[in-house]
Amino acid sequence: MSTTRQPAVIVGVDGSENSAKAVDWAAKQAQMTGNDLVLVAVWAPYARSLNTSPAGALAVAASGINPEREAASLLEDARTRFDPAGINVVAKTIEGYPGRSLVDEAQEGDLLVVGSEGRTGIAGMMLGSTSYYCLRHAQSTVVIIR
Numbered sequence: 001m002s003t004t005r006q007p008a009v010i011v012g013v014d015g016s017e018n019s020a021k022a023v024d025w026a027a028k029q030a031q032m033t034g035n036d037l038v039l040v041a042v043w044a045p046y047a048r049s050l051n052t053s054p055a056g057a058l059a060v061a062a063s064g065i066n067p068e069r070e071a072a073s074l075l076e077d078a079r080t081r082f083d084p085a086g087i088n089v090v091a092k093t094i095e096g097y098p099g100r101s102l103v104d105e106a107q108e109g110d111l112l113v114v115g116s117e118g119r120t121g122i123a124g125m126m127l128g129s130t131s132y133y134c135l136r137h138a139q140s141t142v143v144i145i146r
Helices: 019-034 047-049 054-063 069-079 098-105 129-137
Strands: 006-011 036-043 087-094 109-116 142-144
Touching: 006 019, 006 047, 006 098, 019 036, 019 069, 019 109, 019 142, 036 069, 069 087, 087 098, 098 109, 098 129, 109 129, 129 142
Parallel strands: 006 036, 006 109, 036 087, 109 142
Antiparallel strands: none
16 A cells, blocks of 8 residues: 655745745645645755865865754754644755755645745845746745745
8 A cells, every 4th residue: 555645835944034934934834734844954065075175175174164064053943933833844954956956855746935035145136046946847836935
């Protein structure tokens, strides 16, 4: 007997103001529907490639930046934004490119929620590159929060 996975509310977390609004909206949606809330923080693979050369390893070590740890910290911060009562929350850190990783995570039937622009948003743009990618490529429903 095969089991069918319940649809989930998947939200991209990047620490931006719009991401925080997206988390709030997604949590309410998950609470209303009874679906799982999946918080996803994506860290870029280029951070790992910097670490492969001696100079890159020194630069990363000197900066004190640990992208995977930073992603996990963003997820913990996101969890504190809402009352988890009645919501099954799953937190995931993924190494990859944000748009592609979020689209890959969201299956047909899921609801993918992203902020309109993230930390690298250019003032005056209506959509950031990640939200635009998700809108163009996701097989699931996409909600963009401003």
